[in-house]
Amino acid sequence: QSALTQPPSVSGSPGQSVTISCTGTSSDFGSYNRVSWYQQPPGTAPKLMIYDVTNRPSGVPDRFSGSKSGNTASLTISGLQAEDEADYYCSSYTSISTWVFGGGTKLTVL
Amino acid sequence: QVQLVESGGGVVQPGRSLRLSCVASGFTFSTYGFHWVRQAPGKGLEWVAVIWYDESKKYYADSVKGRFTISREISKNTVYLQMNSLRVEDTAVYYCARAGQGYSLDYWGQGTLVTVSS
Numbered sequence: 001q002s003a004l005t006q007p008p009s010v011s012g013s014p015g016q017s018v019t020i021s022c023t024g025t026s027s028d029f030g031s032y033n034r035v036s037w038y039q040q041p042p043g044t045a046p047k048l049m050i051y052d053v054t055n056r057p058s059g060v061p062d063r064f065s066g067s068k069s070g071n072t073a074s075l076t077i078s079g080l081q082a083e084d085e086a087d088y089y090c091s092s093y094t095s096i097s098t099w100v101f102g103g104g105t106k107l108t109v110l
Numbered sequence: 111q112v113q114l115v116e117s118g119g120g121v122v123q124p125g126r127s128l129r130l131s132c133v134a135s136g137f138t139f140s141t142y143g144f145h146w147v148r149q150a151p152g153k154g155l156e157w158v159a160v161i162w163y164d165e166s167k168k169y170y171a172d173s174v175k176g177r178f179t180i181s182r183e184i185s186k187n188t189v190y191l192q193m194n195s196l197r198v199e200d201t202a203v204y205y206c207a208r209a210g211q212g213y214s215l216d217y218w219g220q221g222t223l224v225t226v227s228s
Contacts, residue, residue, distance in 0.1 A: 057211075101154060104154040
């Protein structure tokens, strides 16, 4: 159950777009589209931002979008805002009925 | 509104046991599965265990298999994590989360801190 691979950090200026990648194996992602993304500001619990690769829960701004190609999923945040500064984690349901998280990416808004 | 409230954390010696609880409210408890996820100090999220809505299936991370047990009590709207043979490396904030759409974890509690130390 190896963790999914994310870049440790990304940064961008207000108004810009940033993309966070999440790479797994075929046993992590397989033919499933069960990738989710979570936002965790410092000192708080994680919050679901994207599920099933591309779907946004109610209340999540449409500035947040997800995609997947092969064994790499991506989260794109457009029109960056100061409040977006947080740690972001990807997660996937696996072929052995477990879940796995990425190592996390710290987003800094410059 | 959906609420998940964990409790039961604390300081415990290596080799001892601890039981965490997660009380759910604001939705129909019996129709949802639940997860436990942990986060060691300064580290990332680690998935720990899941229980299906009807208790028909339970799955665990390799790191806790054989030591931790997830269960639920419908009459109390509560999910438990029984942790035995605790190790120093089990030190973490433990979050309870509801199983949402598409195998996501859609609501999370505030977490409870478990410290394993002699």
